[in-house]
Amino acid sequence: MKRIKSILMIALLLLGVCTTILQAQTATTVTLGGTSYPVIDLTELTPLGCVLTKKECDERRAEMYAESPDLNSSISKNGTSEAWNKKMSSKFQIMNNDYVSGSTNTFTWVDAWKGCKAYTGSSDGGGAQAGQWRLPTQKEYKMISVLYPQLLVQGGISPFAVNYYWSSTESGAKYAWHVYFSHGGVYDGLTKTNLYKVRCIRDL
Secondary structure (H helix, E strand, O other): OHHHHHHHHHHHHHHHHHHHHHHHOEEEEEEEOOEEEEEEEOHHHHHHOOEEOHHHHHHHHHHHHOOOOOOOOOOOOOOHHHHOOOOEEOEEEEOOOOOOEOOEOOEOHHHHHHHHHHOOOOOOOOOOOOOOEEOOOHHHHHHHHHOHHHHHHHOOOOOOOOOEEEEEEEEEOOEEEEEEOOOOEEEOOOEOOOOEEOOOEEEO
16 A cells, blocks of 8 residues: 555656646747747756756857858767757747748758858847857757647747758768658658758747
């Protein structure tokens, strides 16, 4: 009987932790210049050690942009790309619409990386400067897919296309992770030369 009570107590504690974690994952908006912009807020997860502070996010982005992305080799000899994927940003804004460059709306992994780096956010961030936006990591994209229904309810974001979207996380010298926004599946089996959609984010 005591053993059963112990098991039930552990199960209730785990349920409480899981409920807290789910409640801590929030899709919201920020208003800049009278316009609402989609935001994912994970700051309540900070005590669990699974998200980065704003300072840590800025340091990670600086490390990312000190590297030169390549279609045929890993961005770092030390596996830095995967290291950047260990923790998510505690709070980040998502572009209202897919990234485009002129009439082009699908990109190789390198062009997606460079496009987000150069993006000024003129229509998505109240005049944010180039260098503040980046490709989401694989885990951040997975979180976006989990909270996607909330994002649509909150408004200020156009629906993702039924297509693949690049993440910043490599899975090999010639491969990178991507998410398919029909069902939120995350994949790593296609090469960086493929042309996919892009939705940049910036840390807040």
